[in-house]
Amino acid sequence: MFPETFAETWIDQLSKPGDVVLDPFSGRGTTAFQSMLMGRKPIACDVNDVAYCVTRAKTQAPPLRALRRRLTMLEGDFSRASWSRKAGKMPEFFQYAYHRKTLSQLLYLRNKLKWRASDVDCMIAGLILGALHGETEKSPSYLSNQMPRTISTKPAYSVRFWQKHGFKAPERDAFQLLRKQATFRYESPPPAGDALILHRDMRQLPWISDQLPGPIGLVVTSPPYLDVTNFEEDQWLRLWFLGGPPYPTRGRISRDDRYERPDAYWAFIADMWRMLGALVAKNGHVVIRMGGRGIQPEEMVTKLSASSQFARRPVKLLFQTTSALKGRQTDAFLKGTRGCLSEIDCHFQF
Ligand SMILES: C[S@@+](CC[C@H](N)C(=O)[O-])C[C@H]1O[C@@H](n2cnc3c(N)ncnc32)[C@H](O)[C@@H]1O
Structure with missing residues (x-):
């Protein structure tokens, strides 16, 4: 999960009230929630039931x-x-x-x-x-x-x-x-406004572009990290509560499990760019926080930028920061994972 301040800073800098903000990997719905608080129109998409349920609860709170x-x-x-x-x-x-x-x-x-x-x-x-x-x-x-x-x-x-x-x-x-x-x-009132929360694979978004509310001016997102977690397996108990089987599964929710092998991972990121290329408005901004194990942060920036060619439109990298992190909570529970965790933030513009 990225912090609310991460979403807030970029939404503030790169959009104005009424703009559509997309997060194709919504997770706990941080971008969607923050967008609503700031008067933007969020679209959030995630393939995982847990992410969908939590994002909807945050953005479509009942009285x-x-x-x-x-x-x-x-x-x-x-x-x-x-x-x-x-x-x-x-x-x-x-x-x-x-x-x-x-x-x-x-x-x-x-x-x-x-x-x-x-x-x-x-x-x-x-x-x-x-x-x-x-x-x-x-x-x-x-x-x-x-x-x-x-x-x-x-x-x-x-x-x-x-x-x-x-x-x-x-x-x-x-x-x-x-x-x-x-x-x-409910101590602070839930945000008002409309959010479009979608429970699907982000690769399907171009197929329903007619249902999206206007051109997408900003994307703030964080795709799965390379070789860090399998969201389906690692959320198995929450998935059980939402109706799933009482044991961990793989490949039941995600059509692929591409987050361990680098070549398959980058093919997945290429799919993300294909989707963005089809949906993001002219001059639209894309902010990506990404991470992985067993890869240097600089290599990650290079590969992410190179894969933007799959958007089939010119994309410029305007800003980047990189870091190598140690001692994250995942280390304590995922024994045997390799190397330290690299994290990068990149800002692109179409
Ligand atoms: C790094 S997390 C996002 C965290 C989020 N930024 C937050 O603040 O909670 C990546 C998310 O991508 C989702 N995901 C993985 N494959 C997907 C796909 N093909 N389409 C849509 N979502 C996917 C996972 O279920 C997971 O919730």
């Missing part, structure tokens, strides 16, 4: 009253005994990850929430996703046993870890947490 009403209804209809029986049949990982009461509530909510069809349910699902797992030992706002917040660790590894350290899942009440989170999230 707090409607949210509270739905929570009261859901809690009133919850029957602990029948969901507890179902909870008892879940795989071993879940028995260690959650207290039986919490797991029963999660199974019930997973079954009841129509998050694709309803903004209210999408917000509730988004709030659960934010609390589904994390550093429970430090904070009471997570529902799980001790886990990283950023990625869902693999089932067998997690069970070994909990057994070894004697960690027990805390008794947390999902409804209580939802009510607290709702109050907290």
